Amino acid sequence: MAKVLMKGNEALAESAMRAGCRFFSGYPITPQSEILEYMSWRMPEYNGECIQTESEVAGINMLFGAAAAGARALTTSSGPGFSLKQEGISYLAADDIPAVIVDVMRIGSGLGDVFQGQGDYWQLTRGGGHGDYRTVVFAPAGVQENADIAYAAFDVAEKYRHPVIIASDAAIGQMAEAVELPERKEHDIGTGGWELKSRKNGEEQRHIVNVYYHMGADRYPTFLLDKYRRMTAEQQRWECLRTADAEIILVAYGISSRVCKQAVKDGRAEGLKLGLIRPITLWPFPSRAFEKSGPQVKGFLSVEMNILGQMTDDIILATGGRYPVKYYGEFANVPDAGVCVERAEAFLREIRGKI
Amino acid sequence: MTLRKPCTIKDVHTGWCQGCGHGIVVRCIAEAAEQLGVSDRIVAVMDVACGAFIESTVTYNYLGAAHGRPIIAAAGVKRVLKDDVVIAHAGDGSAYAIGIESTIHAALRNENILALVVNNCVFGMTGGQMSPTSIIGQRTTSSPSGRSAVRDGSPFDVVKTLRHFDIAYLSRGSVDSPQEVERTQSMIKKALQKQLDKEGFCLVEVLSPCPTNWGTTPLNSLKKLREEIKPLFPVGEYIDKGGQPV
Amino acid sequence: MEKIKTNLARCKGCFYCVAFCPKKAITPSKTGGTNGYPTVRVDVEKCSKCGNCYRICPDFVFEL
Numbered sequence: 031m032a033k034v035l036m037k038g039n040e041a042l043a044e045s046a047m048r049a050g051c052r053f054f055s056g057y058p059i060t061p062q063s064e065i066l067e068y069m070s071w072r073m074p075e076y077n078g079e080c081i082q083t084e085s086e087v088a089g090i091n092m093l094f095g096a097a098a099a100g101a102r103a104l105t106t107s108s109g110p111g112f113s114l115k116q117e118g119i120s121y122l123a124a125d126d127i128p129a130v131i132v133d134v135m136r137i138g139s140g141l142g143d144v145f146q147g148q149g150d151y152w153q154l155t156r157g158g159g160h161g162d163y164r165t166v167v168f169a170p171a172g173v174q175e176n177a178d179i180a181y182a183a184f185d186v187a188e189k190y191r192h193p194v195i196i197a198s199d200a201a202i203g204q205m206a207e208a209v210e211l212p213e214r215k216e217h218d219i220g221t222g223g224w225e226l227k228s229r230k231n232g233e234e235q236r237h238i239v240n241v242y243y244h245m246g247a248d249r250y251p252t253f254l255l256d257k258y259r260r261m262t263a264e265q266q267r268w269e270c271l272r273t274a275d276a277e278i279i280l281v282a283y284g285i286s287s288r289v290c291k292q293a294v295k296d297g298r299a300e301g302l303k304l305g306l307i308r309p310i311t312l313w314p315f316p317s318r319a320f321e322k323s324g325p326q327v328k329g330f331l332s333v334e335m336n337i338l339g340q341m342t343d344d345i346i347l348a349t350g351g352r353y354p355v356k357y358y359g360e361f362a363n364v365p366d367a368g369v370c371v372e373r374a375e376a377f378l379r380e381i382r383g384k385i
Numbered sequence: 386m387t388l389r390k391p392c393t394i395k396d397v398h399t400g401w402c403q404g405c406g407h408g409i410v411v412r413c414i415a416e417a418a419e420q421l422g423v424s425d426r427i428v429a430v431m432d433v434a435c436g437a438f439i440e441s442t443v444t445y446n447y448l449g450a451a452h453g454r455p456i457i458a459a460a461g462v463k464r465v466l467k468d469d470v471v472i473a474h475a476g477d478g479s480a481y482a483i484g485i486e487s488t489i490h491a492a493l494r495n496e497n498i499l500a501l502v503v504n505n506c507v508f509g510m511t512g513g514q515m516s517p518t519s520i521i522g523q524r525t526t527s528s529p530s531g532r533s534a535v536r537d538g539s540p541f542d543v544v545k546t547l548r549h550f551d552i553a554y555l556s557r558g559s560v561d562s563p564q565e566v567e568r569t570q571s572m573i574k575k576a577l578q579k580q581l582d583k584e585g586f587c588l589v590e591v592l593s594p595c596p597t598n599w600g601t602t603p604l605n606s607l608k609k610l611r612e613e614i615k616p617l618f619p620v621g622e623y624i625d626k627g628g629q630p631v
Numbered sequence: 632m633e634k635i636k637t638n639l640a641r642c643k644g645c646f647y648c649v650a651f652c653p654k655k656a657i658t659p660s661k662t663g664g665t666n667g668y669p670t671v672r673v674d675v676e677k678c679s680k681c682g683n684c685y686r687i688c689p690d691f692v693f694e695l
Contacts, residue, residue: 399689
C-alpha cells in the first residue's frame with residue numbers, strides 16, 4: 031500500500047478505526063485534539079460512534095460502557111485530562127474490560143504546558159489510579175509506530191481483557207511523516223463470550239463488575255497474579271541499537287529515542303562507544319533487553335523529557351543495581367543529540383575516575 | 386388480573402434495608418419490561434451505592450459503573466447495543482451530585498436511555514450524609530444541625546433543571562402509597578416505550594423512603610415522604626414526547 | 632378464585648402492607664421471619680384481593 035503523509039495523532043486515529051475501533055469518546059486538550067477532530071468526521075464513515083463528551087471523566091466512563099458491551103473503544107487525552115481518566119482506567123482493570131487509552135504527553139504537573147514531555151512515566155507505569163493494577167503501556171517513537179501500535183493495541187487489550195495505554199507525546203502527535211496504514215478490518219463485538227448484552231432465554235447471566243466480587247477473595251489473587259505474570263512474560267518489547275560493544279547504553283523511548291539514535295552515531299564517530307535500548311513497552315518494562323548487557327557496559331544513561339528522571343528507577347531495577355545509572359532530562363525541549371554525547375562522555379569519565 | 390413477582394426478579398431475600406423503596410422501584414422496572422415484552426432485552430447499568438443491590442435481585446444482565454457514572458456508562462452501552470433496552474439505575478447522590486455533569490449532558494445529547502433516579506434525599510450506602518436533595522432542616526450525619534439553605538444551598542430539583550431540555554420524557558413518581566407505586570410503574574413503562582421508539586433521553590425520578598438513614602421506622606418514613614418531601618418535590622409528568630414540555 | 636399467596640421468607644417486616652390493607656387482613660406476626668426480621672400474617676378470608684399489599688411491598692412477598 032502506498033504511503034501517505036499524516037500527523038501522528040491522525041495516523042493513530044485512522045489506524046485505530048482500521049483495527050475495528052467503532053467507538054470514540056473524548057474531550058479536547060492540546061496536543062491531543064487532532065484525534066478527536068479526525069474521529070469526528072472519519073468515524074461516521076466507518077459507521078461508528080464518535081462523541082465529544084462533557085469531560086475526560088465522561089469520556090472514560092462512556093468508553094467503559096461501550097467497551098463493556100464489546101466494542102473496540104478508544105479514548106484519548108493528555109496530561110491533566112489523562113489524570114482525570116484514572117478512576118475509570120482502574121475500573122476497566124478491575125472489571126476485566128479491554129479498551130485502549132491514549133496519553134499524548136505534554137510537560138509538567140498541574141497545567142504544565144502544551145510542549146512534548148515524558149513526565150507521565152510514573153503515572154503510566156505504576157497504575158495511575160487507585161488500587162492494585164498496572165496496564166500495558168506502549169511508547170511509539172514516530173508516526174508509523176503510532177499507526178502500528180494503535181492497530182495492535184486492541185488485540186493485546188482483548189488477549190488479557192485489560193486496558194492498554196499508548197503513550198505518545200506532543201512531538202509525535204503533531205509531526206507529519208510518511209506512513210503506511212494497515213488494512214481495514216471489522217471487529218465482531220459478540221465473540222469474546224463475556225461481553226455485556228441482554229440476556230436471552232437459556233443463557234447464563236452476565237454481570238460485569240469488579241472481578242473479585244464473583245471470584246471471591248480466595249481465588250482472586252491467583253487470578254490476578256497470573257494475568258500480570260503473563261503480561262510481563264509476553265509483552266516486553268524493545269529495540270536495541272549497537273549495544274553489543276557499547277560502554278554507555280542510552281535508554282530512551284518515544285521522540286527522545288530518535289535523538290538518541292543520532293547521538294549513538296555521533297558519539298561513535300568521535301570514538302565513544304554508545305548504544306541504545308529503546309523500550310517500546312514502558313510496562314512491562316523490557317528487563318530482558320538489559321539482561322543481555324555484556325561486561326563491557328560501564329553504565330546506563332536515561333534520556334527523558336522530564337526533570338526528575340522518572341525512568342531511572344526501572345533501569346536500576348532491570349539491571350539489578352549492577353551498573354551506574356544517570357539521566358539527562360530535558361524540560362520543554364526535545365533532548366539534544368550533542369548534549370547526549372557530552373553527558374555520556376562525562377558519565378564515562380566519571381565512572382573511569384572512580385575505578 | 387394476576388399480580389406476581391416478575392420472572393426477572395430472583396427469589397431472594399434482597400440486600401436492601403427494611404422498608405427501603407428500592408425493591409419497589411426494581412419491581413416496577415421488571416414489571417414494565419414484562420408488560421412491554423422486553424424482559425429479554427434489558428441491560429442495566431448500576432451505581433456502586435444502594436442501587437447496586439439489584440445485582441443480587443434481578444436475573445437480567447448488568448454492568449457495575451463507577452459512582453456517579455451509570456448514566457454516562459449506560460449511554461456508552463446503548464451506543465453499541467442499539468436494540469437493547471438500557472436502564473441506568475442511579476441514586477440522588479449519583480445522578481445529582483458527583484454525576485450531575487453526565488446527567489445534564491446525557492440529556493443535552495438526548496441519549497436514548499432511561500435514567501432511573503431513586504431519590505431518598507440522603508447518601509444511603511455511606512451512612513446517611515447530606516445529599517443534593519436533602520431537604521432544608523434535614524438532619525443527616527454530615528448536617529447534624531439540619532440542612533441550611535445559607536450554608537448548604539437549597540435542595541436540588543431535577544424538574545427545575547431539566548424541564549426545558551429537548552428530551553423525550555421527564556417525570557417524578559413516588560412509592561408512598563400503592564396508588565403512587567402504580568403511577569410510577571406506568572411512568573417507567575412509558576419511558577421504556579419511548580426508548581423502544583427511539584425518542585431519546587428519559588429521566589424518571591422516584592421519591593423513595595430510607596428509614597435507616599432518616600432515623601425512623603419504615604411506616605414513619607412513608608409518612609415523612611408523603612407529608613414533608615412530596616410537597617417539595619411534586620410528582621407528575623413534566624416532559625412527554627419529543628421534548629415538548631406538557 | 633385463587634387466594635392470596637405469600638412468600639414470607641422474603642419479608643422484612645416493614646408493615647407497609649399492614650398499613651395499606653383496606654380489610655385489615657394483614658397483621659404483624661408474633662413469630663419472626665428470615666434473618667431476624669419480623670414478618671406478617673395474612674387472614675386469607677378477609678382479603679379482597681385489591682393488590683395494595685403487592686404494590687407497596689418492597690420485598691416481593693405477595694402474589695394474588
